[in-house]
Amino acid sequence: MNELSSNATPDSLTAGLVDLIRSKPIAPADLEAAALFTLDAVANSLAGRNSEPGHILANWWQSRGPSNVTPDPARLAFLMGALCHILETDDLHRESVVHPGCVVIPAAWTLAAARGSTGKAFLEAVLHGFEAATRIGMAVGPAHYRIWHNTATCGPFGSAMAAAALLGLSDAAAVDALGNAGSQSSGLWQFLETGAMTKHLHAGHAAEAGVNAAELAAFGFTGPPRILEGEKGFFRAACPDADPEAVLRAPNMPWQLARTSIKPWPSCRHTHPTIDAASELRARLADADLAPEAIVAIDVSTYAAAIDVCNRPVVESDYEAKFSLQHAVAAALLFPVVDFEAFGASARQYCAPLAARVRVEAAEPWASAYPLNWGGRVILRMMDGRELVAVRTDAKGDPEAPLRREEMIDKAAMLLRHGGVDKPMPLIEAILDLATRDALPDLALI
CATH class of the missing domain: 3.30.1330.120 (2-methylcitrate dehydratase PrpD)
Known part of the structure; x- marks a missing residue:
C-alpha cells in the first residue's frame, strides 16, 4: 500500500504526484502502447548513430575506457538519450512540450537491462516516467518554454520516476529522487542561434540525472520534497506563469503516454x-x-x-x-x-x-x-x-490523428536501417512483445 493514500492531502506536489502515478491502474492496452513508444525511442537512438553528433558521441564513449567493462546504467542512459534526440523524429507530448521518450525510455531501458527486470516491469516504469515528466511540463507555463527547453528541465523528473519504479523505491524515497532530479533541471534554447549540438546533451543529461537521483535515494540520500512549489524551488526560479495545480489535475484521465504524439517527419x-x-x-x-x-x-x-x-x-x-x-x-x-x-x-x-x-x-x-x-x-x-x-487542426501523429500500428513499425524499420541494423524485424518483434518477456533484448548502442 502507498504510504500516502490517494484521499490524503499531499505534503508536497511531488508526494502527490508519486501517489497519483502509483495509484493509476495499468491495462494491457497501456502496456501495448508503451511498447510502441519504446520501439520508437530505441529506433531513434540506433538511427542517431548515423549522424555527425552521433559519431562524436561514439568517439567520446569509446575514449572513456575498455569496451569489455560493463557501463554504468546512468552513463549509458546519457548516451542513449542523447542519440535518441538527434534526428528530430522522437515523440512529443503537446500540452507539456516535452519529448518524454528520449529521456524516460533510455533511463528505464539501461536500468532494467542492468538489473534483469522483466519486460512488463520496464513498460510499467515507462508509463510512470512519461506521466511525471509531462504532468510537470503541463505546469511550467508558456513563459518557461521561451527560454528553457522543457525536455531538459522536466525530463529529469520523468527519468527519476521511471527509475524509482524499477528500483522498488518507497513513496518517501521516490519523493527524494524527484527532489534531487528537479534540482538538476536545466537546458536553455540559446543553441538555436548557431545550430549547436546542445539539444542532444539536454536529453542525455535529463536521462542520466534521474537515474542517479533514484539510485542515490535507494541508499537514503534525501532530496527537497517541495522542489516544485517551494520558495526557492523550480517554479519560483524558472516558471513566471506556472500553473502548479496542473501537476495533479484530472488524475483519472488516461496515461499521458496515450496523449503523446509520434512524429512522422524528421524535423521539429x-x-x-x-x-x-x-x-x-x-x-x-x-x-x-x-x-x-x-x-x-x-x-x-x-x-x-x-x-x-x-x-x-x-x-x-x-x-x-x-x-x-x-x-x-x-x-x-x-x-x-x-x-x-x-x-x-x-x-x-x-x-x-x-x-x-x-x-x-x-x-x-x-x-x-x-x-x-x-x-x-x-x-x-x-x-x-x-x-x-x-x-x-492537429498534426499527423497526434492522438486525434494517430499513426497506424503498421506505420509506426514501418517508421521504426526505416530508422533502424538508417542506423545500420540490416535486419530490423527481430528487434522490432522483441520490443513489441516486451510485456511477456522475462528480460529486455540485447541492444548494442556502440
Whole structure:
C-alpha cells in the first residue's frame, strides 16, 4: 500500500504526484502502447548513430575506457538519450512540450537491462516516467518554454520516476529522487542561434540525472520534497506563469503516454502541421497541372511558439532546416516524401527560392488552441490569382490523428536501417512483445 493514500492531502506536489502515478491502474492496452513508444525511442537512438553528433558521441564513449567493462546504467542512459534526440523524429507530448521518450525510455531501458527486470516491469516504469515528466511540463507555463527547453528541465523528473519504479523505491524515497532530479533541471534554447549540438546533451543529461537521483535515494540520500512549489524551488526560479495545480489535475484521465504524439517527419514538431498541409497542397497542384514555379507567395498561419522556435527564412545546415517553417513548407511542396534527405545540402539549395516566398504569422484560431492543439494553415497564392488553402487542426501523429500500428513499425524499420541494423524485424518483434518477456533484448548502442 502507498504510504500516502490517494484521499490524503499531499505534503508536497511531488508526494502527490508519486501517489497519483502509483495509484493509476495499468491495462494491457497501456502496456501495448508503451511498447510502441519504446520501439520508437530505441529506433531513434540506433538511427542517431548515423549522424555527425552521433559519431562524436561514439568517439567520446569509446575514449572513456575498455569496451569489455560493463557501463554504468546512468552513463549509458546519457548516451542513449542523447542519440535518441538527434534526428528530430522522437515523440512529443503537446500540452507539456516535452519529448518524454528520449529521456524516460533510455533511463528505464539501461536500468532494467542492468538489473534483469522483466519486460512488463520496464513498460510499467515507462508509463510512470512519461506521466511525471509531462504532468510537470503541463505546469511550467508558456513563459518557461521561451527560454528553457522543457525536455531538459522536466525530463529529469520523468527519468527519476521511471527509475524509482524499477528500483522498488518507497513513496518517501521516490519523493527524494524527484527532489534531487528537479534540482538538476536545466537546458536553455540559446543553441538555436548557431545550430549547436546542445539539444542532444539536454536529453542525455535529463536521462542520466534521474537515474542517479533514484539510485542515490535507494541508499537514503534525501532530496527537497517541495522542489516544485517551494520558495526557492523550480517554479519560483524558472516558471513566471506556472500553473502548479496542473501537476495533479484530472488524475483519472488516461496515461499521458496515450496523449503523446509520434512524429512522422524528421524535423521539429512545430513544423509538422504545415508540412502536412503543404503535402496536401502538393497533391492538389499536381492534380491541377500547376507547377511550383506558379506560386507567387505562400502564407503560413500558426501559433506563436512555432514561430518563436522555427521562424528561420535562411538555413545553412540540416539542423537549421529542421527548425525552419519556411524550408519545411517548401520541401513538402517540392518533394513527394519529407525524409532525411529533404533537409540535406542539395535539398536546401533546391528549396531556397520557394522558401523565400513563405511568410509566417501567428494567427487565430491556432494561437489560442495551442498547446492543446498544434495546427496551422498554408495558403498558396498563384500567378493566375487563385488561392489554394489547406488547414490542419492537429498534426499527423497526434492522438486525434494517430499513426497506424503498421506505420509506426514501418517508421521504426526505416530508422533502424538508417542506423545500420540490416535486419530490423527481430528487434522490432522483441520490443513489441516486451510485456511477456522475462528480460529486455540485447541492444548494442556502440
